[in-house]
Amino acid sequence: MSAPRLFAGPDPRAGAERLADHLRRLGPPPPARRDAIAAVEQSGLNGRGGGAFPAGAKWRSVAGRARGSAVVLANGAEGETLSWKDRLLMAARPHLVLDGAFLAAASVGADRVMLYVGERHAAGLAALAGALAERPDRERRMARIVAAPGRYVAGEESAAVHFVNAGRALPKTVPPRPFERGVDGRPTLVQNVETLAHAGLLGRFDSVPGTLLVSVSGAVGAPGVVEIAEGTTVGEAVASARGPLQQARAVLLGGYFGTWVEADAAWPMPLRCAVVSVLPMGACGVCETARIMRHLAEESAAQCGPCFFGLRALADACERIAGSRAQPDDLVRLHRWAGELPGRGACRHPDGAAGLLWSALRVFASEFATHRPHAAGRAA
Amino acid sequence: MREQAPAVDRIRCDGHGLCAELLPELIRLDDWGYPIVAPGPIPRHLLADARSAAAACPVLALALRRTETRSRRSTHVLHNL
Numbered sequence: 528m529s530a531p532r533l534f535a536g537p538d539p540r541a542g543a544e545r546l547a548d549h550l551r552r553l554g555p556p557p558p559a560r561r562d563a564i565a566a567v568e569q570s571g572l573n574g575r576g577g578g579a580f581p582a583g584a585k586w587r588s589v590a591g592r593a594r595g596s597a598v599v600l601a602n603g604a605e606g607e608t609l610s611w612k613d614r615l616l617m618a619a620r621p622h623l624v625l626d627g628a629f630l631a632a633a634s635v636g637a638d639r640v641m642l643y644v645g646e647r648h649a650a651g652l653a654a655l656a657g658a659l660a661e662r663p664d665r666e667r668r669m670a671r672i673v674a675a676p677g678r679y680v681a682g683e684e685s686a687a688v689h690f691v692n693a694g695r696a697l698p699k700t701v702p703p704r705p706f707e708r709g710v711d712g713r714p715t716l717v718q719n720v721e722t723l724a725h726a727g728l729l730g731r732f733d734s735v736p737g738t739l740l741v742s743v744s745g746a747v748g749a750p751g752v753v754e755i756a757e758g759t760t761v762g763e764a765v766a767s768a769r770g771p772l773q774q775a776r777a778v779l780l781g782g783y784f785g786t787w788v789e790a791d792a793a794w795p796m797p798l799r800c801a802v803v804s805v806l807p808m809g810a811c812g813v814c815e816t817a818r819i820m821r822h823l824a825e826e827s828a829a830q831c832g833p834c835f836f837g838l839r840a841l842a843d844a845c846e847r848i849a850g851s852r853a854q855p856d857d858l859v860r861l862h863r864w865a866g867e868l869p870g871r872g873a874c875r876h877p878d879g880a881a882g883l884l885w886s887a888l889r890v891f892a893s894e895f896a897t898h899r900p901h902a903a904g905r906a907a
Numbered sequence: 908m909r910e911q912a913p914a915v916d917r918i919r920c921d922g923h924g925l926c927a928e929l930l931p932e933l934i935r936l937d938d939w940g941y942p943i944v945a946p947g948p949i950p951r952h953l954l955a956d957a958r959s960a961a962a963a964c965p966v967l968a969l970a971l972r973r974t975e976t977r978s979r980r981s982t983h984v985l986h987n988l
Contacts, residue, residue, distance in 0.1 A: 700916050831917035836939040860938075867937055873917045 531754040532738045533724050539619035539752075543654035546661040549622040556626040557729040559633030564590060567634075567726055570735045575801060576602055576613075576682065576719030577784065582726065585716060586635050588706045592714040593636035600691065600710060601628045603644040603651060603720040604675040604682030607782045608822065609802045612740035612752045613720050617644060617651030620724060621658035627723030629666055635716055639669055643687050646674040679783075679826035683874045684717045686828070697828045698874035721801075741798060742782075743768035745805035746775060755798065762794030764803055771805050777812055777890050779804040783819050784879030786886040787812065812891035813898050816884070817845035823880040833871040837864055838880050845884075851900045858895060862888060910948035911971040913957060919968035926969050929960040948974050 536552050537544060544552075557563065568583025589597050601624060605613040617624055628640050642659075644652050652674060659667055673691055675681045681696035688709045690696035709715020725736040737757060744750045747770025755764050761778060765771055775790035782802035790805070806815060824838035841864055844857045861884065868881040888895060913926075913933060922940035932953055933945045949957045949971070961969045 700918050832920060832922050832939055832941040833917065833937060836941075837937070840938070864938075867943055871915075871917060871941070871943070 532728055532732055532736070533616060533620060533623060533721070533740065534754050539615055541619070542650075543618060543621050543657060546622055546658065549620075553623075553728075553731050556727060557630050557731070559630055563630060563634040563729070566729055570725075570729065572722060572725050572736050574719055575721035575725070575739065577607075577781075577801070579799070582718065582722050585706065585718065586631060589637075589714045589716040590635040592707065595636045595638060596713055597632075597635050597637035598639045598641060598710040598713050598715040599628055599632045599635065599637045600641045600643050600687055600705070600715055600717045601720050601723055602682060602684075602687055602717055603642065603648065603655075604687065605645050605648065606677065606679040606682045606826075607784070607802065609744055609779070609782045609804050610742045612742050612801055614645065614648040614651045615752050616721055616724055616740065617648065618654045621651075621654040622661075623724040623727045624655070624720045625658055625662060625666070625670075626727030627720075627725065628670075628718075628727075630726055630729070631716055631718060631723060632669065635714075637716065639671070639710070640666075641691055641710065642670060642672045643675050643691070644672060645677055645681070647677045678828075679823075680828045680874060680876055683876075685874065687717055688715055697830055698872075698876075700873045739798070739801065741801055741803055743770065743803045743805075745779070745803075746770060746772045746807035746810075747805055748772055759798050760794060761788075761796045761798050761803060764798050765794075765805060772807065774808040775805050776808045776810060777806045779806065783823055783883065784875075785883060787816075787883070787890040788886070789890055811849070811894065811901060812887060813845070813894045814849045814901070816887040816891065817842065817849040819883060820845045820880065823876070823883070827876060828874075831872040831877070833868060834877040837868050837871075837877060840864060841868075841880065841884060848895060848898050851898060853898070861895075910974045911954070911957070912948050912974045913944050913961070914970050914972040915942055915944060916968045916970070919966050921966055921968070923965050925963045925965070926960040929963055930956050933957070934960070942969075 564586045572582040573579045603613050603617050632640050642655050676696045680686050683698050684705050685699040686696045688705045689699050691710050705715040705717050728735050738754050741764050747768040749769040753767045777787050778793040780786050781800040820842040824842040827834045827838050829835045844861050847853045865881045865884045869878040924940050927934045927936045934942045
């Protein structure tokens with residue numbers, strides 16, 4: 528494993544790094560020169576909130592509309608159940624996040640920075656508040672911390688903007704997208720906090736980003752956040768969390784909106800997502816999938832019919848199969864519904880749920896077809 | 908001639924289903940009564956029906972949008988892969 532970047536220096540579990548220590552260790556933040564956007568573009572840095580959209584292109588699209596009054600919204604909502612990396616980053620390296628956020632603001636022509644942090648991430652909220660108090664007056668005046676509701680969809684780009692504008696963390700019909708009309712109608716750069724932290728390392732390391740933060744969970748010896756080099760395989764990431772603990776059945780890549788992959792196929796894959804969860808042999812993929820589908824159904828913003836009704840129906844059918852109460856056509860309907868859902872919500876919540884289900888129906892095909900009740904205590 | 912496609916505002920749509928009655932060639936309903944729109948532009952001979960369907964929607968959730976020529980790259984994706 529290559530050396531960490533974001534978590535170089537003191538153990539991240541030790542809490543927030545103070546400004547003086549941060550500057551002593553890394554030197555001054557990257558200067559907001561005219562070519563900063565080009566540097567972000569050339570770095571190949573992409574969004575670390577799940578979308579993987581190229582950061583440079585996003586900065587440029589905001590800069591082209593900004594006229595000095597754009598807004599930067601640093602997204603630390605992190606509502607994904609299996610992800611802890613953003614809250615750890617905010618709690619341990621708040622100044623790195625701020626360096627990136629203020630660089631972004633200067634580069635795109637923004638005079639306001641909103642730090643949008645999940646209300647449950649108390650350590651992250653406290654660390655950013657403490658870090659802001661250490662920053663120069665000019666930065667302090669332009670920044671504001673906003674506690675985001677602890678809902679899955681609250682971190683979706685248009686929902687984040689909607690919450691700041693109107694107190695409702697619900698996705699909006701797009702277009703217009705936030706980079707066109709966002710906070711207070713201004714062009715708004717919504718960027719994940721890890722993405723911003725990498726931008727804050729520009730000029731401080733030879734090449735940026737170089738690493739990614741990954742939350743590893745399930746059947747591993749040391750579940751938690753690991754910082755790995757780009758190009759690291761799934762197997763290497765799992766090994767760095769001292770796993771797998773036993774022979775694995777499958778791996779969930781990308782979290783609840785992700786994809787199940789057979790374990791043997793997963794290990795050599797280059798890791799391109801921020802969540803890895805290992806399902807051991809003997810655990811039940813059907814029960815696990817039913818649990819995830821229920822969670823996603825409950826996290827629907829209930830704005831769009833196909834998502835609200837469809838996800839509930841998917842979860843019901845998965846639970847019937849898991850509980851061996853399946854109706855004759857449940858499996859056929861699951862396949863059909865999974866195909867009908869994508870693209871039919873204002874946001875991509877239904878797409879993510881359908882994608883997860885597709886992968887489950889493929890990887891756990893035989894289990895879905897012949898599911899029997901588990902002995903007491905085994906069923907998830 | 909510029910091409911158009913049906914676009915449903917998913918938040919507005921309440922599943923009244925008139926669109927599927929007026930434009931069954933391109934719109935069908937799912938198990939809960941919400942529209943599933945066939946991908947691609949509206950064929951010329953269906954444009955008039957499509958306009959009627961858009962006009963008939965009681966909550967104005969159906970519109971005809973000019974099809975975008977550039978590839979649509981989503982910047983608001985939630986899932987992680």
